[in-house]
Amino acid sequence: MAGRRLVDGASAARGVGSNEIIDAYLADLGARLHGPAHARRAVLEEIRTDLVDSVEQFTRQGMPEADAARVAVSDLGSAAVVADAFAGELAIVHARRMLRILLITGPVVGVWWFILLAPDQWASYPGMLIAAIPALPIVAAAVATAIVVFATTGSLIRWVPEATPFRTVILAALVGLACIVGDLTVLSALLIRAVTGSAATLPLGIAVVAVLASAIRLPLAAWATVSTVRIAGRLRRARPAGGRIGDRISDRPGRG
Template sequence: MARDVLIIEGYLAALATRLPGPRRARVAVLDELRDGLTEAAARHTDSGSPPRAAAEAAVDEFGTVDQVAAAFAGELVTQQARHVVTVLVVTGPLVGVWWLLLLAPTSPAGIPVLPLICVAVLIGLLVLATTGGLTRWVPSAVPRRALAGAAAVVVGCMVGDLGMLTVLATSSDAGLSVLAITAALASLIRLGCGVHLLRACRHAQQALSGDEPISPRRSAG
């Protein structure tokens, strides 16, 4: 590989460790920067600079890794918040329907965490509304608040799942039916997903604050 390409790819590799957010969003940013760096290097080469010097000049024009990471942090953190909420909004009904089928026929009191789940859903919808196309009509949320809202939704869903599992474990009526096992497995899977999403939120928060490098392998995909 030519040295000029190595310089650009090395710069992008270092930047990749600083970017938070979903994998697809990070890849799109890196691809955009790669195209820009390649074009800038080509302009310097056309002006008579050697390939290596042209690549170094292009990198200098774009700024340091920390500067570029900070420039994209807000956008990527917002996308991380939307990604987290979307995952939970999509999986929520898939998990909830099993618990409704299992517990609702006995008594509405069999679902003690239902108000908490409703609050989590409302917060999630608010995050989506204030970070997407609806910002033409509603105030947009700053990245930090959007991320905090997403984390709150994750915690609410995890508490809800733990509550449902506790009800199942202490209930004498539910038994070990196929429905009960399915509902429990659904909540256990979402609890594992919730831990992963909370870590992604924490890493995104650290990237937004500039506290430490964020490895893309540790971010939510």
């Protein structure tokens, strides 16, 4: 059961128990994991359960609990090796979370710019719409990329090729960058209209809301992009997992 703790009176009397050994290992591992907090907690609980089960198995064979804990930790691998083994999985969780945030904020920001800048005849002349809102092709590309990421990292991997963690985070970073470019593009378009005097016909209230929406989303998109790029860098430095932890990772099911 996750979160179980072992009680070792003899080891405690010596000042070092199996719980202390496992806790120290998990603290080291937790400091090396990067990703959403709930995903890191899930990994730590999984590793704790694995170690506790191994200790119980060794103690049934007559090994003292403290020694059993040391052997269990050694068999699993160093905290650095285990962190590298889970780096890809945590990177995908992070990328999908960032994309959800950006996709949720997209319509909230975009609707105000559409109301503000879309010409009255845009339905009859789509080219006028793109000319008025040049960020639209960027938005379309970002949405398509996000859909590809979700499809190739979720339950659809039964039918489509599964994306590698590195490719996933790179695509997520590109979506974040597209959001930044899109916001800067519409802000620039509004600034140009203000400088040329053509913004006088635009509703001031909607313009203020649109600018504020982009101003709020810009740092969010920048944070999402930078954090994802950093995780991509860690993935490049991560060492391939081997041994028992490598077998555990390779046997994990697809991500939902």
